[in-house]
Every structure is written in structure tokens, then in C-alpha cells.
Amino acid sequence: MYSPAFYAACTAGGITSCGLTHMTVTPLDLVKCNMQIDPAKYKSISSGFGVLLKEQGAKGFFRGWVPTLIGYSGQGACKFGFYEFFKKYYSDIAGPENAAKYKTLIYLAGSASAEVIADVALCPMEAVKVRVQTQPGFAKGLSDGFPKFVKAQGYAGLYKGIVPLWGRQIPCEYLLPTLLSP
Template identity: 40%
Template sequence: MPPDRRQAAPLYIPQFTAANYGSFFLAGALCATITHGAMTPIDVVKTRIQIDPALARHSLLSGGRLIVAKEGPSALLTGFGPTAVGYFVQGGGKFAGYEFWKKQFVAFAGDQDTAVKYRTAIYLGAASVGELFADIFLTPLEATRIRMVSQRGYATGLASGFTRLLREGGVRDLYAGFIPIIFKQIPYAIGQFTVNELCHEVAFRSMSKETRAKLSPMSRLSISLGSGVIAGFAAAILSQPADTLLSQVNKGHGPKGTMFYRLGVLARQIGFKGLFAGLGPRMVMTAGLVSGQFLIYGAIKDAMGAPPGVEIHKASKKD
């Protein structure tokens, strides 16, 4: 008998309009700025644990209490402006970029079977490229935030902090952390998007299409929340070493020389344990950030009538 030559399943790719990408951008921008802004106090404590030897052995709670006791409650809101604005543009670029590049890579696969087979590579590639472009806008604002957090009284707000950093250090200082921020944010985005996609796939794989269609809002919320929390843990662990180095670089630590040389020296000085200082608080923060972002992103997209993204999950055996 002739060999079984099954024809590859046709590939359906939605044709997103400029308005659709505008919706993706706005939903991503709002979900990122809302969650990162809300997490500012935790991020302040996390950053101070990373860069202040006096706080290195403190937990999130004890470190926060010490900062409040010495500097007052307002210290926990240091850097709120750069955080809100920076993650507004970064979040919009990251989420819209992920939707755009995932669609491009799926189209490049050519057929449904190939896209599903290489779906993890597609998630990794789309998250990486989308984040790379988003970080061009984030880097100077993140440098401003870290300088304000690490040097109490550095500036009174976003505008004064940004202009002072630009005046004293120029564009070079604003983008001094570009390489480490890429090393931080790209693994973060990979953990965020790839793990979230795979967690949803695992949750849905045991269900038929009919069961998925009849899921209650609470069941869908539980799946989204659980997937987001796990993705947040993955994002925190993958990006923690570069996050620590980024804080050190933006405070001016490290020798002179190229960025790769500075990062290498700093990594050796800090050591493996030091690179993961503050991981516990950051995992708590990131789990809340990522799960919150996906929930808010989906809600805003639904409210604006935006279409769902391209789905290439492996089909359930019950379908």
C-alpha cells in the first residue's frame, strides 16, 4: 500500500489592522503601568536590598520597615513617576510587539502543523524581539528610577531626575544600562509569555472544545491567574542576575571599560549568591505583576472589542 501522506493542515492567520495593534498597545501600556506603579513600594525595597549592604540580609518586610523608620513612608514611593511612564511605553511596545512578531513567525512556519510543532520557538522569538524594541524606550526611564531610588534626594520627580541625569551624564549614562536591561528584560519576557502560553495549553489540553466553550468566568479567571503566577515566578528567576547587575551599573558601581567587562567584574565581585539577593521579594512582586498584567490586558482588550491573538496550542486529544 502507498505510504500515508497526510496533507498539512491549513494555517489560519488573522489579519490584524492598525486599530487592532493600537488596542494591543493601549491594553499592554495600561496593564503594565498600573501593575508596576502599584508595585513601586516593593520594587523600592527590592532595589535597596540589591545595592545597600545594610539591607542585604533583610527580608521584604523587615527591609521596608527599616526604610520607613529611617526615611519616612514617602521613601517607598521614590521613582513612581519614571516607573509609571517607563512601563507605559514599554508595556505597550512589549504586548503589541509580541502579538505582531508571533503572527509573523506563525506565518513563516507555513502551515498549522509546523507552527504547532515549533510553537515554543515561536513564543521565545516573539517575546525576545518584542521586548528588544520596547527596551529602547524603557532604558533611560529605568536608569532615572534606579538613580532616584539608590540616591535619596537625587531629584523631586521624573522630569527633574531625567534632566539631571541627562545633564550630568548625557545620553551615555541614560543608556548605560541598555545591555544589562536587555539581559534582564528578554529573559523576563520569555518567562512571562512562553510559560503563560504553555500553562494555558496544559490546562486546556485535557478539555474538549465544547468543555472549553462552556467554562464559567470563574474557571477562566482561575486558569489565567494560576498561569500568570507561574509565569511570574519563571520570569523572576530567569531575570534576577541581570536585574541585580542593572541596579549596580545604574548606581555607578564597577570598573571602567566596556559594558561586558564591567558586568563580568561585577558578577565575580557579587558572586552567585549575591546575584540572587532579593529574589524572594522579587518573586512575590513579579508573580503579582505578571498575573495582574494578563488579567488587565485581557479585560481591556475585551472592553475595546480587540480580537484575540494568534493561538497555536497543541490540540487536545478530545478535539
């Protein structure tokens, strides 16, 4: 426990579970993002798939898969690895007796701390992914979308969504489940 090999395993688990799963559901995410941008055109999930198929063919279902894979792999790596790091770090600060007594709060603080870092890793790829998926003609994918995005908005533009991302991720992914668990 808590060796470099342990943290590496946690990081690999995060990459696998977050990166690959999010990449797999790229078509669903693509329809969801387009429903948010243009609800008149993308009225439902099923009609959204139909619109995409008609306008872009089957290939269109996977627009944005590369930034999704990279972004969520980075998020998962940080989320899983740093969660274990912060649990130990905060437990060591608290001492054995307080660590046991305040285990839930320590785990909650560890998970929230990890998510802050994880979302910093995710945010740039998420910004490019959404633009590629929702703005027709913007870019084909990450390789042409990233430089185009940076040219238009600068590197700071990649992080415009960080505060809302934290507002969604931290409570939903960690705080509520931790508080609701027995």
C-alpha cells in the same frame, strides 16, 4: 485580528497591565533597590520599610513612581503590541504549513523580538528611577531627575543597563515559559 484596532488593544493592554502594576508595587521595588545598594542599612524587606518610613515618611514610599509608570507603560505597550506583530510577521514568512509546525519557535522569536524593543522603551526610565530611589538627594522625581541624569551621563548613560536588562528580561519573561509550556 491583526488590524490597527487589534494592535491598539494589545498596546493598551500592555500599558495597563505593566505600567499600572509596576507603579502599584513601587514601595516594594524601592526597598528592593535600596537593599541591593546598602544591605547593611536595609537588612530585610520589613526593616527596609521601617527605615524608609523613619527617614522619609510615608511620602518616601512612592519615590520613583512616575518613571516607573512611564517606563513600564512603554515597555508593556511595546511588549504586547510587538509580540502580536512579530508572531504574525514570522508566521507569514514561514508560510501556513511551517507556521503550524514551528509555532513554538515562531512565538518564541516573536516574544524575544518584542522584548528587545520593549526594553529600549523601558531602560531610560528605569535608569532614572533607580537613581532617584537609591541616591538620596539626587532628585525628587522624573522632572528634575531626568535632566540631571542626562547632564551627568549624557543620553547614552540612560542605556548603560540595556544589555543586563535584555539578559534578565528575554529569558525570564519569554524563553523559559515558552520552552516549558506543553
